[in-house]
Amino acid sequence: MKLIQAIIKPFKLDEVKDALLELGVQGMTVTEVKGFGRQKGHKETYRGTEYQIEFVPKIKLEIAIADNRVSEVLEAILRAAKTGSIGDGKIFVSELPSVIRIRTGETGEGAL
Amino acid sequence: MKRLINVYKMSVSCLLAFSLAAVLAPGGVLAEEGAGSTINAGDTAWVLTSSALVLAMTIPGLALFYGGMVRSKNVLSTMMHSFIAVCVVSVIWVCWGYSFAFGSDIAGLIGGLDWLGLSGVGGEPNAGSTIPHAAFMVFQLMFAGITVALISGAVAERMNFGAFVVFAALWVTFIYAPLAHWVWGGGWLGGMGDLDFAGGTVVHISSGVAALVCALVLGKRHGYGSDNMSPHNLPFTIVGASLLWVGWFGFNAGSALAANGVAANAFVATHVATAAGALGWLGVEWSYRGKPTILGAASGAVAGLVAITPAAGYVGPVSAMIIGVGGGIVCYLGVFLKNKMGYDDALDVLGIHGIGGTWGALATGLFASMGGGTGLFFGNPGQVLIQAIGVGATWIFSCIGTFIILKVVDATIGLRVSKEDEVLGLDLTQHRERAYG
Numbered sequence: 001m002k003l004i005q006a007i008i009k010p011f012k013l014d015e016v017k018d019a020l021l022e023l024g025v026q027g028m029t030v031t032e033v034k035g036f037g038r039q040k041g042h043k044e045t046y047r048g049t050e051y052q053i054e055f056v057p058k059i060k061l062e063i064a065i066a067d068n069r070v071s072e073v074l075e076a077i078l079r080a081a082k083t084g085s086i087g088d089g090k091i092f093v094s095e096l097p098s099v100i101r102i103r104t105g106e107t108g109e110g111a112l
Numbered sequence: 113m114k115r116l117i118n119v120y121k122m123s124v125s126c127l128l129a130f131s132l133a134a135v136l137a138p139g140g141v142l143a144e145e146g147a148g149s150t151i152n153a154g155d156t157a158w159v160l161t162s163s164a165l166v167l168a169m170t171i172p173g174l175a176l177f178y179g180g181m182v183r184s185k186n187v188l189s190t191m192m193h194s195f196i197a198v199c200v201v202s203v204i205w206v207c208w209g210y211s212f213a214f215g216s217d218i219a220g221l222i223g224g225l226d227w228l229g230l231s232g233v234g235g236e237p238n239a240g241s242t243i244p245h246a247a248f249m250v251f252q253l254m255f256a257g258i259t260v261a262l263i264s265g266a267v268a269e270r271m272n273f274g275a276f277v278v279f280a281a282l283w284v285t286f287i288y289a290p291l292a293h294w295v296w297g298g299g300w301l302g303g304m305g306d307l308d309f310a311g312g313t314v315v316h317i318s319s320g321v322a323a324l325v326c327a328l329v330l331g332k333r334h335g336y337g338s339d340n341m342s343p344h345n346l347p348f349t350i351v352g353a354s355l356l357w358v359g360w361f362g363f364n365a366g367s368a369l370a371a372n373g374v375a376a377n378a379f380v381a382t383h384v385a386t387a388a389g390a391l392g393w394l395g396v397e398w399s400y401r402g403k404p405t406i407l408g409a410a411s412g413a414v415a416g417l418v419a420i421t422p423a424a425g426y427v428g429p430v431s432a433m434i435i436g437v438g439g440g441i442v443c444y445l446g447v448f449l450k451n452k453m454g455y456d457d458a459l460d461v462l463g464i465h466g467i468g469g470t471w472g473a474l475a476t477g478l479f480a481s482m483g484g485g486t487g488l489f490f491g492n493p494g495q496v497l498i499q500a501i502g503v504g505a506t507w508i509f510s511c512i513g514t515f516i517i518l519k520v521v522d523a524t525i526g527l528r529v530s531k532e533d534e535v536l537g538l539d540l541t542q543h544r545e546r547a548y549g
Contacts, residue, residue, distance in 0.1 A: 044342060046407055047447050047460060048397075051340050 001096040001109060002070050006061040007035065007089040008081040013059050019080040020063065023072055026112065029062040039087035058089060064096055066109050152242035154371040159247045162366025166254035169359030170194050170261045177352025177414075178265050181407075181459050184344040185537025186269045187547045193264030193276060198257040200280045205253040206230050212289035213252065213297050220300030223293045242370060251366060252296075256288050258363075259315045265459030266323030267527075269341075270333050270534050273542040275525045279517060283322065287513045291318050291506060306502040307485045307495065309378065310367035312422025312472040313506040320466020321510040323457055329518045330527055332456035334534050346407060353410035357386055360417045364424040374483050378424035382417065385424075385436030389416015392440025408444075411464060415443035418468035423476040426485035435475045442471045473503045 008016060013030065020028065034055035041054040065073050074091060082088055101111040175194035179187045201209070208228055215223030227233050230249065238245045260280045267276065294301040295308045308314060333341070343349060364382040368375035393412025398404040419439025420432055427435065446467030447460045457463065477499035480487035487495050521527060528534075533541035540546060 045401055045403070045405065046342050047411060048401070048444075048451050049341075051342050053340075 001099060001112070002065055002067060003094050003096040004061075004063045004065060004070070004073060004077070005092040005094070006063075006077050006081065007033070007058050007091075008061065008077075009083065009087065009089060010057055010059045012081045012083070013061075015080040016061065016077055019076040020073065023069075023076055025063060025065070025073065027063075031060045031062075033058050033060045037087070037090065056087070064099055064112055066112060149237040149239060149241055151237055151244060152370070155242045155369065156244060156247055158371035158375065159243045159251050159366060159369055162362035163247070163251045163254050165359045165362025165366065166251070166258060167198070167359075169356050169363060170198055170254070170258040173352050173355035173359050174258065174261050175352070176348045177356060177410075178268065178459050180345040180348025180350075180352060181265075181343040182268050183341060183537070184548060185539055187344065187348075187539065188545055189273065189538035189542050190264070190268050192273070192543065193268070194261040196273075196277060197261035197264060197280050200277055201257040201260050201284045202253055204281055204284055205249075205256055209256060209284055209289050210249050210252065212285065213256075213292040214249075215297075217293070217298040220298075220303060221293070222290050222299075223297050248369065251369075252292070255311060255315060255363070256284050256292070259288055259311075259319045260284050262315070262319035262461055262465055263322045263326060265461040266326040266457045267330055268458040269538065270330060270528055272526055272529050273538070275521050275527050278525060279521050282517045282521070283514065286517065287318060287322065287510055288314070291509065294505070295502070301502050301505065304501070305495070305498050307426055307476045307480055307499065308422045308473065308502065309425040309476075309483075310364045310421045312418070312469045312476065313502050316418045316421060316465040316469030317473065317503060317506045318510040320462045320464070320469055321507050322514040323461030324455070324466060325511055325514040326518065327455045327457040327462070329515065329522070330456075332454075333458065334531055336456045337454075343407065350406060350410050353413055356417065357413055360386070360421075364421060368425060374425050377428070377482065380429050381424045381427055381432035382420055384429050385420035385432040385439070386413050386416040388433040388436030389413055389419060389440035389443075392416070392437035393444050394440075396441050396444045411443065411447070411460070412440035415439040415464050415468045418443075418465055419472035419475065421469070422472045423479060425483040426476060426480035426487075428481060431479035431481065435472060435479060438475060439468045439471055443468045470503050470507075473499050 006016070017028070034057055036054055036056060039056065041052060041056050044051045044053055063073060070093065074093070077091060098107060099111040100107050171194055175191040178194065179191040182190045206229065210230065210233070211225055211227035212223050215226040218224050233245045233249050235244045235246060237243060238248065241248060260283055263283070264276065291314050293299040295306060295314050296302060306313070335341070360382055361379055365375040365379035368378055390409045390412040393408050393415060394404045397408045416436035416439045419435050423432070423435055443464045446463035450457055450460065450463050474496065476485065476487065477496035478488045480495060481490045485495070486492035518527060529538065529541060
């Protein structure tokens with residue numbers, strides 16, 4: 001199993017969610033986060049005083065998925081979240097040694 | 113802290129004792145002079161309505177305008193400044209402020225003690241007036257209230273609350289009342305023909321200059337220039353600016369003191385100057401910074417309002433638009449100046465009210481063409497000089513007077529909160545309250 005963490009632009013959330021639902025992905029966790037990459041934030045100006053806002057709002061999606069489905073899920077996220085301009089975000093993929101469904105106590109892929 | 117509370121208690125008891133004495137004195141508030149003039153119902157209705165409109169400029173207008181521009185930890189303390197300014201000034205105005213401003217003239221400098229405790233100020237009109245004396249008095253009271261509240265923008269986010277209360281009481285007594293007397297109460301500036309329809313010098317220059325002195329004496333907020341001090345709630349500020357716009361019809365058109373053509377002209381001049389002021393500020397900002405901001409539109413509108421204030425009853429709509437757009441541009445530069453010079457006039461009281469008021473007072477000397485005023489462009493070059501004297505006198509008087517008052521308050525109470533309290537926020541440390549959740 002893999003844990004996919006995707007940091008995306010907030011306005012792309014609906015498209016990414018729809019693409020994943022089409023694939024039959026059963027669930028996801030979404031968090032509003034702040035951060036910066038090479039995009040390095042933005043400037044705000046109030047009556048001529050400029051403030052550099054370093055941490056910009058992003059959305060973090062977390063999806064736990066069986067190994068055989070990882071590539072199609074990644075493709076779907078890439079396709080839906082991409083605008084082609086700087087600040088589109090990143091996807092992190094990591095090993096997921098175990099999963100437990102709290103209600104039933106099932107473990108492994110059956111709990112996904 | 114204990115000393116502070118004692119000072120506060122003492123002042124409150126003095127005020128109460130004083131009011132009581134004034135009420136009990138022979139010929140007190142219940143007695144009214146018989147006067148020759150008769151009351152006009154329309155004029156009275158309009159001036160009373162205008163008084164309420166001017167109150168709405170301060171609370172909630174200015175309280176929201178300023179409250180939105182500070183950080184969320186200081187919004188209550190900032191709104192409290194406007195609120196308490198109205199309260200303190202109202203009580204002082206009744207006890208002695210009105211008399212100092214509008215009592216019988218002493219050497220052109222200050223009013224006499226005739227109307228202490230509003231003795232003789234009641235339902236009958238004063239000589240030559242068509243409204244009850246009490247209506248005129250309360251209209252003027254609202255002006256005094258907003259003037260003191262305006263200054264609070266300069267001291268936001270760092271002034272000791274008790275110090276502000278005492279400062280407000282001293283400032284309205286020793287700065288506002290004499291200035292109002294100079295221009296409107298039969299004093300030397302009005303006597304030499306200075307034109308100030310609704311308070312460009314008395315209200316806006318005086319508060320703007322006082323704000324600069326406050327910013328310099330108090331010093332910068334901790335973290336100024338490095339911390340993010342951006343406005344925490346711009347919708348508050350927009351609502352506040354809009355309420356200022358609405359209330360300003362009372363301020364300017366109400367200053368006709370009658371429901372007549374002068375009031376209608378002042379109303380129109382006020383409205384178009386405000387619109388032009390917002391456009392002026394936005395135009396400069398858009399071309400210079402690349403983006404038009406709503407804070408800029410609101411600030412430009414207020415700049416337009418300030419600029420047209422001294423001229424409102426003396427100019428037509430086209431002149432008003434020129435004065436307004438000029439106000440928007442000049443005040444943008446005024447705020448720009450602050451960023452260059454580095455003093456921390458937190459909410460730009462000098463940049464908007466001081467600079468805008470100065471421009472408006474001088475522009476009145478250029479564009480006046482009706483209502484008993486004639487400016488340079490209409491064949492009276494001397495008016496600009498008189499206006500300049502009015503501007504200069506107000507700058508100097510407010511500057512020196514405010515400085516002395518601040519030094520006295522600093523020595524007795526202390527102007528600033530501790531650094532720790534400032535970082536925690538004044539809402540919590542001065543009022544033991546929190547605005548949000």
